Amino acid sequence: MTLLSVRGLYKTYGSGASSLPAVRGVDLELGRGETLALVGESGCGKSSTARVVVGLARPTSGSVLLNGENLHERLHDRTVRRQAQMVFQHPDQSLNPHFTVGRTIAEPARLLDDGGKGDVEARVVEALRTVGLGPEYLKRRSRELSGGQQQRVAIARALICDPELVVLDEPTASLDQSVRSRVVALLRQLQSERQVGYLFISHDLTTVRRLADRVAVMYLGRIVEIAPTEELFEDPQHPYTKALLAAAPIADPRRRNKVVPLAGETPSPARLPVGCAFQDRCPLVHDVCRTHQPLLEPSSRLHDVECFAVPTPAALAGVQSGER
């Protein structure tokens, strides 16, 4: 059974003339012990998706199923709620500055697990140990820790209730390079020990390639391509995915970028054109892209693309079937 299943997710902020569609029809599946990366540039809707998936925001429409249960209908059910946790982007902000490390990690255990189930204190020490910190950190506060240590504490807090799904929202973006790889290693190790599923939000393709089993690329609120990690990096299909991969510099001075892959910048989601949202920057733009929204169709096994220019019979069939 799939762990997480997102169906037809829409999320719109505001209403009327000033409404901003952040997520426009996203479908996702994530299995136990699997890592799905959600990549894209600012404003692509990956963080909004993450917030809805974990229950911090309500979907405008669509549903989030966790082990088959609708998360947003069962938000006050602790047994459902404790299954989805999150690690945030800014470790210095995600810990309450007034709380000690011990109190921070213990909070979910006290509030979400049935009272008296085991000794909370011992579980906190154990959680600290699993993220590589000793019990001497229990009494410290967030400002006394380095960025890497703060993020370890945040990971311990997310894992203390043994959730099956952890959303990682750019967990390494604000860490130094040398700390970053250790946090990634820790996350991998914890996953193999506990079979926890990761929804990994990132714009850092290097880390994505290292951590993810599958990758979904988002652009202006829609998934434009989704494939197993190596296949996506080696054989990207969507013109935006290609540009994104080409734009990221590689840490090898002998393999430099020679061409700028893409002109212009992501337009505002408030003024989306009819048809494909990528049309104005796309090198392969076609008349049909300006009138019809392409749909995510399989281009090969496990590899879905949302583009008319990619030669999949299904994409063309999608146009012929009329306005969907």
Added chain:
Amino acid sequence: MSLLDVRGLSLGIAGREELLRDVNLTLEAGEVMGIVGESGSGKTMTALALLGLLPPSMEIRSGTATVEGRTVLEAGARRVHRASGDMTMIFQNPRGALNPTMRVGAQVGRVLRVVRGKTRAEAAAEAVALLRRVGISGAERVAKAYPHQLSGGMCQRVVIAMALAYRPRVLIADEPTTGLDVTVQAQIFELLRELVDETGCGVLFITHDLAAVADMCDRVSVLYGGQLMETATTVEMFEQPKHPYTQFLLESLKPEDQQGEVQAADAGVDFSLPGCRFAHRCPHVFDRCAAFPPLVETNDKHLYSCFLGQEKSLDAAQCSRSV
């Protein structure tokens, strides 16, 4: 004579420990030199010191810097007069780098007026031309816009246009693409490369991103805890790093299963210690590391600051040498 020559630069908060110790840098015309370091390595402090923009609490303890032989920095002096056209800097957070109540054309034009002595009309016309030059379409319209009406990438282009108006011999770019999308970053990098080719200026490219260094720089200097660890051409740095810190940094880029045994503790820098700033994290630390290591030259373009591998210390170092 190098275009920019920084010698023995040391900085600190007045009355406290040294945050930057004995840093030496050279930069040639038409060259892009990367300055890499993690947060707190002193890379931005170095740049601010060169421009005389240090916060009031910081003082220059020792060192000199020259641009084409003209002194631009001296120990003790808060601010040395900068001949116009010597050196300027672009920053991260481009939106904040522009005055929110001034039209962007006027901000570019102001540099032309106060630095290059243009009249108001000349400056206005040339500002539009510069905006066009940095790849802004509809430059006339954009010149009349306020910064909040432009995207981050556009704002950075405007700041680059201001730098172009200044006509610097040396351009310092401090994390110019942090916070910008990766596709926009590629555009800005491309623009900077074009400008170097066109004007022949030298660029000090400050970043924490090794991939960006590999992409942009001809040579690299690695800073850690205010100490210059290693300077080399980019290819040599990536392929034959000498300093344990550089080795460690490059190892961390690889997937874990391919990482070598170079490991280092995760700890902050103690600026009050007299020795090598990396000593407390270094897997090869030995007794001589309690003293400050001088720069050693392996060939004319490759220098590093470590006692390891120095002939005289082999006897002492052999016990821990493993890479």
Added chain:
Amino acid sequence: MTRFLARRLVTTALTLLGIVVVVFFVVRVLPGDAAVLRAGPYADAERLAQVRADYGLDKPLYEQFLSYMGGIFHGDLGTSTVSGGSVASELFSRLPASLEIGLYAVLLACLIGIPMGVLAAAHRGGWLDRIVRLGVIAASSMAMFWLGLLLIYFFFYRLGWFPAPIARLPADVGPPRHVTGLYTLDALLTGQAGLAWTVARSLMLPVLTLTVALVAPVMKIVRQSMIETLGSDYVRTARAMGVPERHILMRDGLRNALLPVVTAIGIVFGYMLGGNIIVETLFAWPGIGRYAYQSIQNNDLEALQGFVILVGVMYVLLNVVIDICYRLIDPRISVGGKARS
């Protein structure tokens, strides 16, 4: 801008209505029988009933309120218990005297406070900055009534430089022809330079007293917002691009620092409207502040209520004007509608 104006208009109307409601009900609902307050403590039952009938106090509260509200729309703030005159006309006849002190004090506070705040920020940590900071603290700890007494003691009683603190004019001098109601202006407009000087001499001590109270917030806010702008990224960029410090101070620093100062002027006016009660009482100045003081002394609640409503309404309207000015000056809000965040 239109949407902003519409919203601002609605909230302002709500606030103005709120002011009247609050004052009206505070005066009537809180402990203390309004009729007793009005008739005085020694009135007998018959007299109390008489007062109740006279002031409509026997009617239900909402009826009293509606009739008071209706009065306000016709410029009627009720009748003074003591003088029997119209509160509105008594207040408006005294308003110019108050404005004359208040406006000069605000002007003076800005003339001193803005340059001092700018200089302190530009030389942050230096001796001038320290003096300004100490000045702010000293001025904001100053008890106005005591300072006024000291000034009167030295400059009138000891030195005799200024006239006695008894009115807008010495007893033997008549006022200038009424043009604006501000005597200094009227004297100058009617070409009586000598009279203008006489008027100014009477004005100086009260204005000075009020200025001390007003200068502290001006200096403090100017200094703070100036320090903030001078430490901003865009000032650093301008410096890196070789723009001279003097140019930065005026164009980047002051221009952007003055935006919050515009708002601060509103606060300063509030101080002024509160402070004038003490200053006018101390200098026997025939303005609305002293009117309020006298109405308290005489238990004239109708008059006091009129004063508070007038002050509240003036203050709210002033802040609306300031808000609109702010929108016009700041391109982040006025140009292109909503600012991005």
Added chain:
Amino acid sequence: MSAEAAAVTGTTASRTNLRSLWGVVREHPMATVGVLLLVLFALAALLGPLFVGDPLKTNPAHALEAPSGHRLFGTDRYGRDVFTRAVVAARLDLVVGIVIAGLATAVGSLIGVAAGYFGGAFDEIVMRVTDIVLAFPGFVLALILVAVLGDSVPNVVVAVAIAYTPYFIRLTRARALAEREREYVDAAALAGNRRWQIAYRHVLPNSLSPAFTQAALVAGWAVLDVAGLAFLGIGIQPPRAEWGVMVAEGANDFLTGAWWTALFPGALIVLLAMGFQLIGDDLQGGEK
């Protein structure tokens, strides 16, 4: 360890304590002056009444005597000793300032955090009400409230506190709005906190610092306001020993030459207010 050695380590320990104290003093000279002033006033408030006589005792034979070694601050027109009255008044003025600031901070912060965190209709109502209260200059509002409530110390305290409460509501509301967006609030929601628990356990403690800073300044202003009201004859009434009352009583004699009657109590008001202001200024970041 010998007793001698213990004594030696003891003195070195206290010496380092002294040295670090000296470091604090050197870095915050103005706040130090403020603390010293407040300590002096607190001592006078606590112990003063034990050492001086009856502040209300009149002595017509010694009316309006100038200050001397025997009567430090001289006597007023009823022959009461100005020094005695000034010392006794310290307790009242100090307590009034602190209680007003405390009341306004506590009530304002609670309302402000609730409005900022929960938003919605509650926030809208709170903002409209503070708009209305702020439409009156604080002093005017306090004045009309006392005029209506009647003259008494508690009434003055409540009136002035009400006038300052909206400032604290605005301050903490703005801070709570900012704190609400921080990641630890989301983390708290995921940890199973209910909304009121997040507001109370997480947002409130992190939203208080600007209010505490402001509280010191408000304590200073409150002292001035209460004294100012008393000077106008509103709130605290003669013959009670209160500095504002004393200045008012001495005002006429002051202007005919008996300067000591109003000079000393007025100076004490200013010094007390300044003590609070110096500390508040430092808390606000001093030079920054």
